[in-house]
Amino acid sequence: MNSRTxxxxxxxxxxxxxxxxxxxxxxxxxxxxxxxxxxxxxFEENDEQRSIFRKWTDELLQTNDKDIINNxxxxxxxxxxxxxxxxxxxxxxxxxxxxFAISLTNHMEQSEWRQLSMSKSHADRRILxxxxxxxxxxxxxxxNGKFIDDTDERKKKKLEMIQHLQSLELFDWxxxxxxxxxxxxxESDHDLEIRITRQGTQETIEELYQNMQNEPKLIAWxxxxxxxxVCGSYSVDFGGSQEEEVATNCDGAxxxxxxxxxxETGLKSWIRGRWVSYKTGMHIPPGGNYWAMTKFVTGPFHxxxxxxxxxxxxxxxxIPIFYxxxxxxxxxxxxxxxxxxxxxERRCMIDIExxxxxxxxxxxxxxxxxxxxxxxxxxxxxxxxxxxKKCLEKKEYRCGSLKQVIFAVLDSETSDNWIAFRNEFxxx
Numbered sequence: 001m002n003s004r005t006x007x008x009x010x011x012x013x014x015x016x017x018x019x020x021x022x023x024x025x026x027x028x029x030x031x032x033x034x035x036x037x038x039x040x041x042x043f044e045e046n047d048e049q050r051s052i053f054r055k056w057t058d059e060l061l062q063t064n065d066k067d068i069i070n071n072x073x074x075x076x077x078x079x080x081x082x083x084x085x086x087x088x089x090x091x092x093x094x095x096x097x098x099x100f101a102i103s104l105t106n107h108m109e110q111s112e113w114r115q116l117s118m119s120k121s122h123a124d125r126r127i128l129x130x131x132x133x134x135x136x137x138x139x140x141x142x143x144n145g146k147f148i149d150d151t152d153e154r155k156k157k158k159l160e161m162i163q164h165l166q167s168l169e170l171f172d173w174x175x176x177x178x179x180x181x182x183x184x185x186x187e188s189d190h191d192l193e194i195r196i197t198r199q200g201t202q203e204t205i206e207e208l209y210q211n212m213q214n215e216p217k218l219i220a221w222x223x224x225x226x227x228x229x230v231c232g233s234y235s236v237d238f239g240g241s242q243e244e245e246v247a248t249n250c251d252g253a254x255x256x257x258x259x260x261x262x263x264e265t266g267l268k269s270w271i272r273g274r275w276v277s278y279k280t281g282m283h284i285p286p287g288g289n290y291w292a293m294t295k296f297v298t299g300p301f302h303x304x305x306x307x308x309x310x311x312x313x314x315x316x317x318x319i320p321i322f323y324x325x326x327x328x329x330x331x332x333x334x335x336x337x338x339x340x341x342x343x344x345e346r347r348c349m350i351d352i353e354x355x356x357x358x359x360x361x362x363x364x365x366x367x368x369x370x371x372x373x374x375x376x377x378x379x380x381x382x383x384x385x386x387x388x389k390k391c392l393e394k395k396e397y398r399c400g401s402l403k404q405v406i407f408a409v410l411d412s413e414t415s416d417n418w419i420a421f422r423n424e425f426x427x428x
Contacts, residue, residue, distance in 0.1 A: 006176045007286040007313075007347055008330045016228065016283040016325075020175040024361070027168040027259070033158055039165060040137040041257040041276065043093035052079075053096035060103035069107050076100075080123040088274065092126055092235060093257075098134035105131045106145050113298045117249055128298070129234060129248040135297050136161075136251030143297055167293040168255050171361065173354045174287035189398040196407040196425045198418065201246045202296055204368050204408040209303045217365035218401075220306035222355055223247055224372055227284045227311030228325050230260040230276040241376055243309075250294040252307045259290075265321075284311035287350035291358055308358050312351045312373035328378075345387060348379065352391045360400040367405045371417040381420035389424045 010017055018025070028039070045053070056072050063069065079085040090097055104127060105113060116128035135141050139158040140148050148154045197204055201221050208219050224242045226232040231253045234244045247253040260276040284290065289310040296303040315328045331344045338344055352372070359367050372388075373379035391397065392405060407425060411417040 005346070006174075007327070007350075009325065009327050010176070010286055013283075013325060015280060016278075017285045018170060018172050018175070018281055018288070020172065020177040020285075023172060023175055023178060025170045025172075026166070027170060028165045031162050031165055033155070033162070036139065036158055036162055036165070037137075039258045040254065041093050041260065041262070042095070043091040043262070045091070045094040045096055049089065049094065050096045053094075053100045057096070057099045057103045060100070060107065064107070069104070073104060076104075076127075077121075077123050087122060087126070087236075090123075090126055090130075091274070092130035092133050093262075098130050098138070101127045101130035102134050102141060102145055102147070110298070110300055117245065117298060129253075132248055132251070132297060133254055133257075136164075136254030136295075137257075143295060143302055145297075164251060164255060164293055164295070165258065167291070168258070169291045170282075170288065171291060171354065171358050172285050172288040173357045174350050175285070189395045190403070192392060192398055192402065193404040194392065194407075194425050195405075196409060196421050198410060198413070199408050200410045201242060201368055201370065201408050202249055202299060204406055205296065205303055205305055206299050206301070208366055208368070208406070209301075209305070212366075218306060218363060219303075219366045219368065220308055220359060220362070220364040221246070222367070222369040222372065223252060223307050223309040224370070224375075224377075225256075225284055225290075225309040225311045227314065228278060230256045230278055233275060236275050242370065247307070247309075249298045250296040250307070252292065252294045252309070255292045255294070255307075256290060256309060284309065286311075286313070286347070287354040289354055289358055291362055306362060306364060308355055308367075310351055310355050310372070312377055312379065313347055315373075315378040316376065345383065348373070348384065349387050349391060352388055353397075356391060356397045356402070359402045360397065363401040365401055365403050367402060368408055369405065370408045371411070371421055374417050374420075381417045382423075385420040385424040388421075 056076065059072060060069065080087055080090060092098070113128055116124045119125055131145060135143060135145055139154050139161060142148050142153070142157060148157060205219055205221055223246065226243065231247050232241050232244050234248050234253055247256070257276055259282045260278050262274055263277045264274050278284070289308050292307050294305060294307045314323065314326050315332065316323045316326050317328060318324070318326050331339055331347065333339060355369065371381055372384060374381040374384055407421050409418050409421050
C-alpha cells in the first residue's frame with residue numbers, strides 16, 4: 001500500500017496502530033496454565049464493594065425463593081440509581097460483582113438472560129455482561145455458569161481458555177510498509193450463496209449452527225468494532241451497538257479486553273467515567289481486524305465460531321472524549337457533503353476487503369455480517385450495500401473456502417438499512 005492510499009487517520013495517529021510491517025501477527029503464543037489468568041482485565045474492588053456483593057452472593061447461594069431473589073435484584077437496582085453508589089460502583093470486571101451476577105442469573109431461565117441482554121435498563125445489561133465476562137475469563141466457572149469445584153474440570157476449562165487466547169490474531173491487510181502476496185488467485189472460482197435475513201447476529205449464527213451439526217463448517221461473524229475503545233462502551237452506561245450487544249453474549253469482549261487497559265476519568269460512567277481503550281499500537285487499523293475463536297453462552301445452546309472484529313470507518317462528527325478519532329473531516333465538508341466520492345468508496349472498501357481476506361486466511365465457510373457502519377458510524381447504507389456487492393463479485397474472494405455470506409440486518413422493513421441490502425442481495 002503506497003503512501004498516497006494510506007488512510008489519513010493512520011498517518012495522523014500512527015502511534016495508535018500496529019507498526020505496519022506485518023500482515024498478520026498471533027497475539028499470544030506460549031501460555032502456561034499457571035499464567036492464563038494474568039491476561040484478562042481485572043478491576044480491584046474496594047472493601048465496601050466486596051462486602052455488599054458477597055452478602056448478596058451468599059444469600060443467593062442459600063435460597064431458591066423467588067421473592068428473596070427478586071428482592072436482592074431490586075436492591076441492586078436501587079443502589080444503581082442512588083447518588084451514593086450509582087452505576088460506577090458496579091464494575092463487570094470485578095470478581096465479587098461477577099460472583100453476584102453469576103449467582104443471580106443462575107436462578108434464571110435462558111430466555112431471561114436474553115431479555116437482560118436486550119433490556120433498555122443498563123443495570124440489567126451489566127448483570128448479563130458481568131456473567132458472560134466471568135464465564136469467559138475465569139477457570140473456576142464452567143461455560144454454563146456453574147462454579148467448578150473439580151480439579152480436572154477446572155483444568156479442562158483452562159485449556160479451552162488458552163485455546164481461545166492463542167486463536168487471537170491481528171490481520172493488518174493494508175499495512176503501509178509491506179506488500180501483500182495473494183495466494184488464491186490461481187484457484188478456480190465458484191458461486192457464493194448470498195442472502196439477507198431480518199435477524200440478529202447471534203440468532204443467525206445459532207440457526208446456522210443447528211443446520212450444520214451433521215457437517216461442521218466454520219462460521220464467522222463480523223464484529224462491527226470500535227477501532228480505539230474495546231467493544232465501544234460495553235462497560236459504561238450508554239450505547240447499544242452491535243458490538244456491545246453481540247460481543248458480550250460470547251467471550252469476544254473478554255478476548256479483546258486482553259488488548260486493552262482501563263481509562264479512569266473520575267466521572268460518572270454515564271458520561272464515560274471508566275472505559276477500556278486498546279493499548280498503544282494495538283488499535284484496529286483501517287482494513288485490518290482481529291480474529292478469534294469465540295463461544296456464545298447465552299443462547300439455548302453453546303456455539304463455537306470465529307469472530308472478525310473490524311473497525312469500519314467512523315464518520316461521526318468530532319466530539320472530544322467521545323469521538324476524538326472520527327474520519328469525517330477527511331471525506332465530508334462542514335455542511336455534510338462528500339468531498340470525493342471515489343476516495344470515500346475506496347476507504348470503505350478496504351474494511352470490507354479486509355474481512356473477506358481474513359475469511360480466506362482462516363478457512364471460513366460461512367460469514368455472517370450486516371449493514372456495516374450504517375448505524376452510529378454514519379455510513380450511507382445504499383453505498384455500503386453496493387460496495388459489499390462489488391467486493392463479493394471479485395474473483396479473488398470466490399476462489400477459497402468461503403461459500404456463503406449472510407447479511408443479518410435487524411432493522412424494520414421500512415428502514416434504509418434493510419431496503420438497501422435487500423435491493424442488492426435479495427435476488428441473488
